[in-house]
Amino acid sequence: MKKILALLSLLVLQGCATQTSLYEWGSYESTVYKHFNNESPEAQIQILEKDVTAAAKNGKPLPPGFYAHLAFLYGKVGQPGKMNEMLALESSAFPEAIPFLKNARNGFKVAN
Helix, strand or coil: CHHHHHHHHHHHHHHHHCCCCCCCCCCHHHHHHHHHCCCCHHHHHHHHHHHHHHHHHHCCCCCCCHHHHHHHHHHHCCCHHHHHHHHHHHHHHCHHHHHHHHHHHHHCCCCC
16 A cells, blocks of 8 residues: 555656746846846846747747737837837737737836
8 A cells, every 4th residue: 555655656656857938038037027127128128039939940839918018119229110019919919918908008118
């Protein structure tokens, strides 16, 4: 009986050890943290653009909100074209976010 329990425990632990993330998080979480601690938008853009490249290379999608965060960073540095491009990518990846993104976009002022 003890051997069976030990074997089951091993199988359960093995199953937990092989989980992988659905999304390519890269440095997104730490970059959002830096955003709220006033790191420059330009530095955040560079970091997140590297994550976009890594996700494409690994064939994994980026997490919800990633493109939206990048879009608003582009808006802060006065690049409305890139901002709209990133919002379109977020809308395409997560269509359920479209109403939120429209409201957020309407209330956001692009820097000059």
